[in-house]
Amino acid sequence: MSDAIAGTLLTGARAVVTGASRGVGEAVARSLVAAGAQVALIARGPAALEGIARSLGNRAFGIPCDVRDSTAVQRAVAKITERFEGAPTILVNNAGVFPFAPLQELTIDEFAAAVDANLIAPFRFIRGLLPAMQAARHGHIVTIGSAADRAAFPGNGAYAPTKFGARALHEVLRGETRGTGVRATLVSPGPIDTAIWDAVDPDNRDGKSGLPRRSEMLRPVDVARTVLFALTQPAHVNIDELRVSFS
Secondary structure, three states, X not given: OOHHHHOOOOOOOEEXXXXXXXXXXXXXXXXXXXXXXXXXXXXXXXXXXXXXXXXXXXXXXXXXXXXXXXHHHHHHHHHHHHHHOOOOOEEEEOOOOOOOEXXXXXXXXXXXXXXXXXHHHHXXXXXXXXXXXXXXXXXXXXXXXXXXXXXXXXXXXXXXXXXXXHHHHHHHHHHHHOOOOEEEEEEEEOOEOOHHHOOOOHHHOOHHHOOOOHHHOEXXXXXXXXXXXXHOOOOOOOOOEEEEOOO
């Protein structure tokens, strides 16, 4: 596919990407802009958002928002619609946290924070943006899942339950939007080499952890390409679920 064609695949699309200040979210945002979409970048850090938005030119803007705060999400949705001069047509729910610890070491607060960021926050954005998509009979909601949304690994006592829940939320969404013109896709990658692994340091853990070395992991751009593939299918095609692993 030529760069000229690739740059027009999403012309006219208005996208929202959560967790867009780094890692997978940033890679997805960059790929959507490159494909012609306007993109609202959502993350907590205003400085990082400003820098990324500036590097993407006039088709991207940042809105600082703590996705765990319902009031902040409502304000962000209103600002997004105002800036776009219309409702978004794409939502990529990517923001999340990755507490990695054995069950007996997890605190109740850490578990609750993971539920809020990884499960309730996507629901907040779906609830805020889905009605307009349904009214327009057009839209696409992508959930960034994980290999841990079907397999529970040691150390994933908070992460896996929230990702299982996010997969269930996606499946309900898909069932409720089928035939409405609104599409829903779950993209579930294996381990991705991002900053979330800095504290875990999988390269220096014993072999019992089952974790690959970071050099063997997926890259954020691999997930971004997968998301773009799902978003750019013909309107009558819905990619229900994509599972992505390292070779």
